[in-house]
Amino acid sequence: GQQVMQIPQYQHVQEGEDFTTYCNSSTTLSNIQWYKQRPGGHPVFLIQLVKSGEVKKQKRLTFQFGEAKKNSSLHITATQTTDVGTYFCVPIKAAGNKLTFGGGTRVLVKP
Amino acid sequence: DAGVIQSPRHEVTEMGQEVTLRCKPISGHNSLFWYRQTMMRGLELLIYFNNNVPIDDSGMPEDRFSAKMPNASFSTLKIQPSEPRDSAVYFCASSLGLVPYEQYFGPGTRLTVT
Numbered sequence: 001g002q003q004v005m006q007i008p009q010y011q012h013v014q015e016g017e018d019f020t021t022y023c024n025s026s027t028t029l030s031n032i033q034w035y036k037q038r039p040g041g042h043p044v045f046l047i048q049l050v051k052s053g054e055v056k057k058q059k060r061l062t063f064q065f066g067e068a069k070k071n072s073s074l075h076i077t078a079t080q081t082t083d084v085g086t087y088f089c090v091p092i093k094a095a096g097n098k099l100t101f102g103g104g105t106r107v108l109v110k111p
Numbered sequence: 112d113a114g115v116i117q118s119p120r121h122e123v124t125e126m127g128q129e130v131t132l133r134c135k136p137i138s139g140h141n142s143l144f145w146y147r148q149t150m151m152r153g154l155e156l157l158i159y160f161n162n163n164v165p166i167d168d169s170g171m172p173e174d175r176f177s178a179k180m181p182n183a184s185f186s187t188l189k190i191q192p193s194e195p196r197d198s199a200v201y202f203c204a205s206s207l208g209l210v211p212y213e214q215y216f217g218p219g220t221r222l223t224v225t
Contacts, residue, residue, distance in 0.1 A: 031211045042202055042216040043154070050211075088154075097209045098144070098167060101154040 003027075004091045004102055011107050013079045021105040023072045023089030031092040032072045033099070034063060038085040043101070046087075081109050113137070115217035117203050123223045129191040132220045135184055136205030144214060145178055145188050146202040154202075160186065161209055193224045 003026040013019045031050045035043040047056055049065035056063045062075040072089055088104040116135040124130055136143050144159040158168040160180045180186040190197055200221050204214040
């Protein structure tokens with residue numbers, strides 16, 4: 001079956017520093033979605049990547065889909081306290097109908 | 112625009128009682144999903160509907176759990192009888208369709224079963 005690993009599970013980041021979370025799949029994906037969940041909140045859709053090698057930016061967030069469509073990354077520049085939360089990468093298979101959320105990366109920001 | 116609406120936001124009940132969680136999806140969305148989130152198990156998909164029809168309920172943990180969607184603007188998740196291990200945050204999400212459409216989550220219902 002499809003295995004998707006997101007690393008790291010936890011990340012303590014000093015405010016102002018950059019960090020990256022990675023999502024690696026054992027099989028080729030159709031698409032990948034990213035969600036963010038703030039502490040005590042609900043998951044919020046951030047972005048969807050579809051094309052091989054695709055790079056999309058949202059202000060300080062940069063999302064990338066690997067050339068082989070087996071991995072993805074989220075890079076945050078100059079981390080702020082508002083970036084605190086859990087970031088989920090959600091893989092989508094070609095014939096899939098539902099989303100499967102993994103454990104995500106929990107980000108804590110030290111002011 | 113109103114997002115996904117869930118009620119109640121918090122529910123505390125005693126073991127053995129029936130619990131009903133409610134969800135109003137975003138108008139115009141055809142698909143609705145029920146999730147459960149705990150620290151131990153993360154975010155789990157319980158059941159989802161498309162055009163008010165249940166498509167996959169393989170995530171429903173036991174027969175004590177049931178879900179209905181009588182119309183496009185309302186869904187319920189019922190637990191009868193409730194048990195302490197059902198304590199979790201239950202999210203409802205809706206989308207324009209099935210994958211790969213993005214999902215919009217409601218604020219969740221925090222259920223505590225004592």
